[in-house]
Amino acid sequence: MDSETLILQQTLEVTLFSGQERPLALLAETAVEQHQEALPENCLQVTSGNAAFVDALQKLLAQEQPTCLLLAPPLIPAEKLPKKLQKQYPHLGLHEIALQIALENSAAQSLVGAWLPHGFFVNMSSQPLREYINAAHTPRFIVDYDFSFGFEAAVKMRLLVVQAGKANDQLVRFFRCPEIPVRVNADGQQIRDKARQRAVIKDLKRVARQGGGATEFGYILRDGIPANTPWLFARHHPSYRRHIEDLGAFGGIRPLGELVDIQLGFHPSEQVNVLLPGRDTNKGIPVIEGRDIGADNVLHIEDGRYRALPEKTQKYQLQAGDICLRALIGSDQKLRAALIEAEMLPLVVNNTILVLRPKPEVNVDGRFLTAYLQSDHVVQVLQAQGIARRLYAQSLAEIPVPIQDEDVRAALQALRSAAQTMGEWQAEAQTAIRSLFDFESAKDARAHLLETGRRVRQRERAACQIDDLSYRLRVGLPHPLAYRWRVAETAQPTLEGYRDVLECAESSACYLAFAALVMMRSVGEPVGHLAEMANRLTNRGHGTNFGDWVTILREVRDKKRVRQMANVPFYEVARFLDEPAVDDALSLLKRNRDADAHGRGPRGADIPVKIGENLAALQIFLEAVEFLSEYPLRYVEETHRDSITGVTRYRYREIMGDHVLVPVLETETTAAEVEAHSLYLVDRTEELHLIRPFLTRRECPECGRWEIFFLDRFDQRQGICTLKSMEKGHTIEDDGITAVFQHVNLLA
Structure with a gap:
């Protein structure tokens, strides 16, 4: 057998x-x-x-x-x-x-x-x-x-x-x-x-x-x-269910038929009287067939075999924003899809093409949908639906499609804008090269080339810096973290330099923990460790520490309910520790910080080696939290509310990058309450999230600089809070902020 x-x-x-x-x-x-x-x-x-x-x-x-x-x-x-x-x-x-x-x-x-x-x-x-x-x-x-x-x-x-x-x-x-x-x-x-x-x-x-x-x-x-x-x-299969649920992370899932109307082109045998030979370009409009959408998903209009009389094919004529799908599925099971731009028109399609036309009442991102239809995700969906050779409108309408939330929409728009800008820069450079001999004199041509080349070289240098992690951290992170990073990366091979590296890690974890608390507050989820912190600060006189920040971050990471929510601000805070290498790096930094605090730090020749090890771990940790550059730390200096229009204009500073001097900017919001002299985190939709009292901006009496302070310890007998600078570790006392910390459960 x-x-x-x-x-x-x-x-x-x-x-x-x-x-x-x-x-x-x-x-x-x-x-x-x-x-x-x-x-x-x-x-x-x-x-x-x-x-x-x-x-x-x-x-x-x-x-x-x-x-x-x-x-x-x-x-x-x-x-x-x-x-x-x-x-x-x-x-x-x-x-x-x-x-x-x-x-x-x-x-x-x-x-x-x-x-x-x-x-x-x-x-x-x-x-x-x-x-x-x-x-x-x-x-x-x-x-x-x-x-x-x-x-x-x-x-x-x-x-x-x-x-x-x-x-x-x-x-x-x-x-x-x-x-x-x-x-x-x-x-x-x-x-x-x-x-x-x-x-x-x-x-x-x-x-x-x-x-x-x-x-x-x-x-x-x-x-x-x-x-x-x-x-x-x-x-x-459970893996397919997980796959569809995962697609929902873009913002949601809807059947394709709810987003677009699907129509097949005309059948040539029924419309033979409207067809003209494709070579007669003076009459009719091009007929698009499935063969005209190449494996590269480019619509090759010039390869068309036929043209059609426009007055007799109006029902099948394309519009800007339509998506054309080849009706026959290739051997690789991938769909061939092309987005129709206005400059391509007029065009008409026959029955080897399915036309997807966005419904007027639905906001469809044509490029996003086209990219999805071209992807391997759709191959898996087609296989699960049993669609193997030909697409039909009814089965196509049932395909699940991810829907963008505002964060994804904004990120895509930023990418497209960046691509357009870089395309314009490339075109400018190419134009300069081609125009070299268009000038009457070689002297003028030379001067123009050097002037244009200078700007292009400046752009190239600036762009190349973005590939340097250290540069990105210095200019992109919130100021307390960026400043600490600059100090850490220039640390001398001394015990003080060793501590600079570890203090950078602790300040970064502290900032992330407070961002996590803001996130949890916005979605109405409690953080259990706050009760332990409040009891220790209030009743036992102990201060906050590295362990508190790590515990908060891991508790937030493990909140399944939060991970399943859509449209959570700063959601990366709950996910960056999913990567084992990042979690291990944070554990190493905390362990070494604790050891140093208890007198078990490195000595003598071990110090430079330990600085190198911890600096490498710090780089892994900070690279994983680069998403913080997407969420500016904003200090509001002045507000003006117009109650009639419901608009608040305010002046602010972006407390970002390693330089302490930043300009005052101005913008507006429809938020009903915006506090002057308070710090906010700004999400990708430009919504403000109050981070006070976890972080406050104050002038340091010791060094005279404006710095970011957090609660370090509390004297219950005198009712005095000791606040600590994230940048330099200087402390100040405040006896008027206790009630606010109690309100957010940081004090009992």
């Missing part, structure tokens, strides 16, 4: 025949050779490979009461069946009729297995029968085979096992039998991988025993197959 037959025998035994007293199998004569060896003894009955299969099945069911029955009917489409069967079972093929008859005439709890083609599991024409089975019976097993048994080899076949009648549970098991590898030995003999074969059979038995979960080759649905979905292994 070869591997394929052995696996078929085992799947039939495990899913259908195991423990059954009266198993039967009714096979069309064309299927006997491929299945006979896999069946139990004395259960096989053979009938003709035509419509007489139905009569044989009805006769068998009238004479026998099998506890399990396997069907391998001939594949005859509805339109080729006798008129009587067509009338009695409209739109059903012979295999579907046989399955329905078997289920209607089987005793409750008996099993019916059927060898069925791919179309039954995905086609809309088979959906009523699938819905009937779901409603009146209980699907138990669907088995895919990645190899052919020879029977109807051109058609993808699957095994379906259904329990007649409704059961108490709705467990459905999906399993995919992989192809067993073959190697050729020195004698030219084909040797099957028996270890792999045993692993597949073992996994099948495991799926049959389990009441849920997934294995290497299978999985179990506890609540049955969802209505109106294909019965496919890929469609209901």
Whole structure:
């Protein structure tokens, strides 16, 4: 018995025949050779490979009461069946009729297995029968085979096992039998991988025993197959569900049909009177065909074979913003999609193109949607939907599409703006090169080239700096972190330099922890560690420390509810520690900071080595939190509220980068309350988030500079808070801020 037959025998035994007293199998004569060896003894009955299969099945069911029955009917489409069967079972093929008859005439709890083609599991024409089975019976097993048994080899076949009648549970098991590898030995003999074969059979038995979960080759649905979905292994696999949920991180998920209207182009045979030869460019408008969308997703209008009379093809003419999809899917399963720009028009499409036109009431980002349709994500969706060769409007409308939230929309707009600017710079440089000999004198040409070249070189130098992590940290991070980084990266090989590196890490963790608290406050989620901090600060006289900041960051990271929320400001704060290397770097820095605070820091020749190790860890940590450059720390100096228009104008400073001197800027917001002399974090939608009292900006009495302060410790007896500078560690005392810290639960 070869591997394929052995696996078929085992799947039939495990899913259908195991423990059954009266198993039967009714096979069309064309299927006997491929299945006979896999069946139990004395259960096989053979009938003709035509419509007489139905009569044989009805006769068998009238004479026998099998506890399990396997069907391998001939594949005859509805339109080729006798008129009587067509009338009695409209739109059903012979295999579907046989399955329905078997289920209607089987005793409750008996099993019916059927060898069925791919179309039954995905086609809309088979959906009523699938819905009937779901409603009146209980699907138990669907088995895919990645190899052919020879029977109807051109058609993808699957095994379906259904329990007649409704059961108490709705467990459905999906399993995919992989192809067993073959190697050729020195004698030219084909040797099957028996270890792999045993692993597949073992996994099948495991799926049959389990009441849920997934294995290497299978999985179990506890609540049955969802209505109106294909019965496919890929469609209901947990990994596919996770994939769709992950796409929702862009901002949400909606079916494509809710975003666009989908229309097929005209059929050339019906519109032959409107076509003109493509070479006659003086008449008509170009006709776009599927072949004109290349593998690069570029629409090659110049390659068009035909032109059409515009007055007779108005319904099929394209508009700016339309997306054209090639109706036939290529061998790589990727869609070919092109976005129509205004300068391409006028154009008309034939029936090898599907046109996606954004609905007027929906704000669709055409470039975003086009990029998604061209991506591998859609390949996975198509496979899960059972779409393999041709796109149809109805199935295409069901494809899940990610929707952008405001953060993603703003980021994409910024990328496009940057790409446009860099394109303009490139064009300027190219123009300067081409115009070198357009001047009347070589002297003028030389002067122009040097002047233009200077600006281009300046742009290039500025752009190259962005690839330098140190530069990005100095100019992009909030001022306390950027300042600390500049001190750390220039640290001398001394104990003081070693501490500069660790203090940079502690200040950075402190800032991130307060950003996390602002985020949690905005979504109404508590932070448990605050109670411990408040008790320690208020009742035991201890100060805040590196451990507090790390504990807060890890608690926020582990909040599953927050990770599942959409539109969370500063959401990266809850995710950057997901990377093990970053978490390890933070742990190392904290461990060394604690050791130094307890007198266990490095000595002598070890100091330069330890500085290098900790500086490397600090770089890993700070590179992971570069997202802070997207969220400016803003100090509001002055506000003016117009209650009639509902607009607040305010003057502010961006406390970003390593330089203490920053200009005063002015903008406006519709926020009802904006505090003067307070610090805010600004999210990607320009919404202000108050970070007071966690951070406040004050003039340091010790050094005379304006610095950012946070709560270091609290004297309960005198009611005095000691605030510490993030930049230099200087401290000041304040007896008027206690109530505010109590309000945010930082003090008890």
